[in-house]
Amino acid sequence: MSSGAEIVIERVRHLYKPPRGAPVLALDDVSIEVGKREFLALLGPSGCGKSTLLYLVGGFLPIEGGAIRVDGRPVTEPGPDRGIVFQNFSLFPWKSVKGNILYGLERIGLARAERESRAQALIDVVGLSGFENSYPSQLSGGMKQRAAIARTLAVDPEILLMDEPFGALDAQTRIIMQTELLDLWRRSPKTVIFVTHDVQEAVLLAERVAVMSARPGRIKALIDTKFDKNDEHLVKAKHDEIWTLVRDEAIAAQRGR
Amino acid sequence: MTALSSGAAVPLARALTLRRARDIALQWAAAVLLLAAWEGASRAHLVHPFLLPPLDEVVARLVEEVTSGLFFVNAGLTLYRAVTGFAIAALIGVPVGIFIARGGIAKWFFDPLVSIGLPMPKISFLPVFMLWFGLFDLSKIVMVAFASIFTIVAAAEAGTAGVDKFLAWSARSLGARPAEIFFQIMLPAALPHILTGLQVALPIALITAVASEILMGGTGLGGAMLQSGRYADSVGVFAGIIETAAVGMLAVTAMTRARRRLLAWHAESDRA
Numbered sequence: 001m002s003s004g005a006e007i008v009i010e011r012v013r014h015l016y017k018p019p020r021g022a023p024v025l026a027l028d029d030v031s032i033e034v035g036k037r038e039f040l041a042l043l044g045p046s047g048c049g050k051s052t053l054l055y056l057v058g059g060f061l062p063i064e065g066g067a068i069r070v071d072g073r074p075v076t077e078p079g080p081d082r083g084i085v086f087q088n089f090s091l092f093p094w095k096s097v098k099g100n101i102l103y104g105l106e107r108i109g110l111a112r113a114e115r116e117s118r119a120q121a122l123i124d125v126v127g128l129s130g131f132e133n134s135y136p137s138q139l140s141g142g143m144k145q146r147a148a149i150a151r152t153l154a155v156d157p158e159i160l161l162m163d164e165p166f167g168a169l170d171a172q173t174r175i176i177m178q179t180e181l182l183d184l185w186r187r188s189p190k191t192v193i194f195v196t197h198d199v200q201e202a203v204l205l206a207e208r209v210a211v212m213s214a215r216p217g218r219i220k221a222l223i224d225t226k227f228d229k230n231d232e233h234l235v236k237a238k239h240d241e242i243w244t245l246v247r248d249e250a251i252a253a254q255r256g257r
Numbered sequence: 258m259t260a261l262s263s264g265a266a267v268p269l270a271r272a273l274t275l276r277r278a279r280d281i282a283l284q285w286a287a288a289v290l291l292l293a294a295w296e297g298a299s300r301a302h303l304v305h306p307f308l309l310p311p312l313d314e315v316v317a318r319l320v321e322e323v324t325s326g327l328f329f330v331n332a333g334l335t336l337y338r339a340v341t342g343f344a345i346a347a348l349i350g351v352p353v354g355i356f357i358a359r360g361g362i363a364k365w366f367f368d369p370l371v372s373i374g375l376p377m378p379k380i381s382f383l384p385v386f387m388l389w390f391g392l393f394d395l396s397k398i399v400m401v402a403f404a405s406i407f408t409i410v411a412a413a414e415a416g417t418a419g420v421d422k423f424l425a426w427s428a429r430s431l432g433a434r435p436a437e438i439f440f441q442i443m444l445p446a447a448l449p450h451i452l453t454g455l456q457v458a459l460p461i462a463l464i465t466a467v468a469s470e471i472l473m474g475g476t477g478l479g480g481a482m483l484q485s486g487r488y489a490d491s492v493g494v495f496a497g498i499i500e501t502a503a504v505g506m507l508a509v510t511a512m513t514r515a516r517r518r519l520l521a522w523h524a525e526s527d528r529a
Binding site: 080103 | 427
């Protein structure tokens, strides 16, 4: 295997077992490598298993077939080296914005003053100054996701797993958040796996896009998207190229139901 | 409307105060109307004063029982039985409910018991508890605990089972250990449900305490009413009903206050 890869996903298979009914093959023979500080988008129609693949990398689901290695070590459980951001924020609703961000810092046993200053710095970075003591239920969707991203970044993970993080936001907020995420990533690059079903979002954010097929999920194509995103023609061309790939899968996914 | 369009804060605040005053007045109107109908009916001799004694006599008795301290003795006894039984039910019921929600053997063992117990008329166990625990406080406290525990177990189970798995996942990926996830994530996340269960169970506990006193004697609010009934003292019975209602309202209000404090973070607290 090439030495530059931080995440190695090798021939992963996964059966989804619904509470009732027959098991479904969600992922079939998926192999992909993600380089250090690479921004990879996992793109596919809903139900193609892209979130499942992300949860497997996160260590939230047991690996049934194949192998996933992070920094050479097989993944067995979640850990602070792999931070995750969910679509529905999953902030702790009984904790304030600051309390949420402090949670991970308390787990890794930092001194109080250090925790406080790191939390405050992150609150400033994501633009939530003045809302330190607000509860999640008092925030807008975009602010909630900022808080969730800050909470994940607090423990300084090397890898950022993002599960359709902007999927629950309105169109304007989504564009703003995309720009801010890119800024954040450029300032302190991390290895990112970004799950989305939005072609535009994938092209705009990622350096490489993995297009997944409808169920059972496979990697259908890997497309390089590392180019100047200010070049509208190039963005348009890439978008159209990927869209053609995704459209067939989206139609297949619709028929499959 | 004018207050709103003027944009000034003071008239808006005044309009809100007025609306609030109107709401409170309406709430009291229902109680006042009921009491007026009561007094009118007995004064006009529409009903025999033994069946429905005049309100002023009942009020006089209430004042007498409060000033003599008798009310506080009886209410204290009833509350002692109700709250002790309720506390036992909560201390056992909440952990059992959480335990069931985690699945496994506990679920198989307890689920049928809860399904049978929840709709069962618990008070029918009173003769059994009298046999086992005697005629004094213990049997009443056990009765109260037994009557209120099923609601608490069911609510704690539903609350814990309904916790969003992504909350636990978030905590795990931030480095939380299983015990930390349980106490720091699952418990607070299930708290709104658990408190709802306790809020439903508290009136049940009070009702059961009063009912067992009425059935077994032994003073307390229910015991006093039993006594009054035996002596054909209908004024005493009605005074007892009002006292019981007042104690119940106090307990429920205290519980609501406690909930608002504990769940200051919850979205429901914004709706004042």
